[in-house]
Amino acid sequence: MEAQVAEESKAKRRAALTRESILEAALRLCSPEGGGQLSFSRLGKELGADPTAVYRHFRDKDELILALTDLTIQEGVQLARAALPDGPSDDWRAWLTVTARSVRNAYLARPAVAVLAAARTTASPAETSSVEELISVLHRAGLPVIEAAECYRQLLDLTLAMTQYTAAFCSLDPATQAKDDAAWAVKYGMLQERDFPLLHASAARLTELFRNDEEVFELILATFLDGIAVRIERARGVRESAD
Amino acid sequence: MEAQVAEESKAKRRAALTRESILEAALRLCSPEGGGQLSFSRLGKELGADPTAVYRHFRDKDELILALTDLTIQEGVQLARAALPDGPSDDWRAWLTVTARSVRNAYLARPAVAVLAAARTTASPAETSSVEELISVLHRAGLPVIEAAECYRQLLDLTLAMTQYTAAFCSLDPATQAKDDAAWAVKYGMLQERDFPLLHASAARLTELFRNDEEVFELILATFLDGIAVRIERARGVRESAD
DNA sequence: GGCCCGTGTCAATGCCATTGACATCGCCAT
DNA sequence: ATGGCGATGTCAATGGCATTGACACGGGCC
Numbered sequence: 001m002e003a004q005v006a007e008e009s010k011a012k013r014r015a016a017l018t019r020e021s022i023l024e025a026a027l028r029l030c031s032p033e034g035g036g037q038l039s040f041s042r043l044g045k046e047l048g049a050d051p052t053a054v055y056r057h058f059r060d061k062d063e064l065i066l067a068l069t070d071l072t073i074q075e076g077v078q079l080a081r082a083a084l085p086d087g088p089s090d091d092w093r094a095w096l097t098v099t100a101r102s103v104r105n106a107y108l109a110r111p112a113v114a115v116l117a118a119a120r121t122t123a124s125p126a127e128t129s130s131v132e133e134l135i136s137v138l139h140r141a142g143l144p145v146i147e148a149a150e151c152y153r154q155l156l157d158l159t160l161a162m163t164q165y166t167a168a169f170c171s172l173d174p175a176t177q178a179k180d181d182a183a184w185a186v187k188y189g190m191l192q193e194r195d196f197p198l199l200h201a202s203a204a205r206l207t208e209l210f211r212n213d214e215e216v217f218e219l220i221l222a223t224f225l226d227g228i229a230v231r232i233e234r235a236r237g238v239r240e241s242a243d
Numbered sequence: 244m245e246a247q248v249a250e251e252s253k254a255k256r257r258a259a260l261t262r263e264s265i266l267e268a269a270l271r272l273c274s275p276e277g278g279g280q281l282s283f284s285r286l287g288k289e290l291g292a293d294p295t296a297v298y299r300h301f302r303d304k305d306e307l308i309l310a311l312t313d314l315t316i317q318e319g320v321q322l323a324r325a326a327l328p329d330g331p332s333d334d335w336r337a338w339l340t341v342t343a344r345s346v347r348n349a350y351l352a353r354p355a356v357a358v359l360a361a362a363r364t365t366a367s368p369a370e371t372s373s374v375e376e377l378i379s380v381l382h383r384a385g386l387p388v389i390e391a392a393e394c395y396r397q398l399l400d401l402t403l404a405m406t407q408y409t410a411a412f413c414s415l416d417p418a419t420q421a422k423d424d425a426a427w428a429v430k431y432g433m434l435q436e437r438d439f440p441l442l443h444a445s446a447a448r449l450t451e452l453f454r455n456d457e458e459v460f461e462l463i464l465a466t467f468l469d470g471i472a473v474r475i476e477r478a479r480g481v482r483e484s485a486d
Numbered sequence: 487g488g489c490c491c492g493t494g495t496c497a498a499t500g501c502c503a504t505t506g507a508c509a510t511c512g513c514c515a516t
Numbered sequence: 517a518t519g520g521c522g523a524t525g526t527c528a529a530t531g532g533c534a535t536t537g538a539c540a541c542g543g544g545c546c
Binding site for chain 2: 062115118119120121122123125128129131132135136139145146148149150151153154157158160161162164165166168169171172176180183184186187191196197198199201202205206209216219220222223224225226227228229230231
């Protein structure tokens with residue numbers, strides 16, 4: 001009898017539950033293909049185990065989510081590393097662009113993590129050296145250390161906030177998404193030229209942007225980096241005049 | 244008997260439920276003082292009525308939330324109007340700054356709305372003329388209409404995303420907030436100068452920024468607007484060379 | 487061999503949104 | 517006036533969710 005039960009268990013789940021296997025399953029559920037919804041019951045089903053078994057490995061859902069964001073950040077860092085040169089670089093703009101996109105893509109691969117993580121942060125050591133490098137790139141470009149650090153924080157908060165914003169929309173059920181999209185299209189279509197000439201003239205472009213969070217993100221990133229360029233020039237000016 | 248029941252009802256709630264009275268109560272609950280949590284049971288208690296009575300006025304929670312965001316946007320527009328001159332202005336930077344801050348403050352007065360609204364949009368007519376004006380200001384500054392519209396969208400998405408980011412953190416229970424804060428302080432305190440010289444040098448500033456979302460927002464906004472300035476200069480350059 | 491701890495199961499609790507069956511009340515048409 | 521109908525409010529129930537405590541098993545350590 002026990003043997004049979006053991007057999008069944010084996011059939012249902014590959015091995016005993018571990019932190020790793022649970023995190024894997026959770027990531028699967030958080031991905032768009034996995035349904036993008038994380039709950040203990042779903043997680044239990046995915047693992048072929050009782051939902052509450054997860055509590056033996058994570059104190060509560062918050063701890064689970066923190067671990068998931070940690071993994072996601074790690075993947076972001078890894079993506080960035082793969083796309084960036086090893087040594088220091090003078091192309092600060094490319095560096096920041098790649099970093100922002102990597103973090104964003106890591107989160108967008110599992111929108112539910114982004115949504116659940118909300119504004120939580122893990123202070124994980126995974127990113128520390130990446131941050132140091134990023135600040136170093138900005139410093140080499142001409143920013144004082146403190147201002148370089150400020151710019152790092154700006155870039156990261158900007159990226160995280162924009163990414164959660166997109167992820168939240170992705171996590172809505174398709175019907176709601178469609179309704180929202182439609183609302184905008186209708187609204188811009190109805191604007192009278194005599195009342196709102198400028199909106200009327202740009203209606204097509206605006207509805208296009210509403211369907212396309214990626215393009216909006218790229219635009220914002222580009223504008224933001226133009227702003228960073230201004231800061232760098234300013235800092236260089238100050239330094240030269242001090243010489 | 245009926246008279247007595249009527250008396251009791253009157254004592255509990257001021258008048259019959261209306262869309263307006265429900266929205267007021269909901270806004271009260273969404274504010275930080277009101278607990279910052281919106282649920283039908285809380286709403287029922289606040290109204291002195293059965294929680295499910297609300298369903299007679301709103302189809303479901305989503306419709307309620309959409310109405311709340313609509314009100315919030317209206318207040319944002321109103322705040323902006325109060326702080327902006329009536330006629331057209333040449334100070335595009337001040338205009339955009341005031342607009343962004345107004346929207347942000349309207350949402351932060353009721354963080355729960357920001358969190359629940361997620362990336363939902365209402366396409367309400369309340370903001371239309373404000374948007375037209377904003378685009379007009381950018382157009383007068385020298386941007387082609389389409390690009391001015393793009394900049395409007397960038398500013399709004401940036402502001403909304405950053406605001407939800409902050410609101411999400413505000414809506415966490417204080418214990419969790421404290422834990423997150425502490426995590427960062429500890430992390431930056433532990434960094435060795437020899438391993439991470441730049442982070443070590445800017446640790447104080449970075450921990451300061453973590454406690455202060457408003458300052459980060461202002462920094463990002465300033466950088467972003469510097470980027471817009473670049474766009475405007477570029478556009479002016481093109482126009483002049485075309486003359 | 488006995489004991490304990492790590493792990494998994496099960497049943498129960500309490501919050502949540504939502505629904506359907508009823509009650510009530512005022513208004514309109516007969 | 518009255519009969520009924522629609523708008524509004526109440527109540528009980530459902531199903532999903534996170535979380536907890538009591539119990540069961542099994543392997544390693546004494």
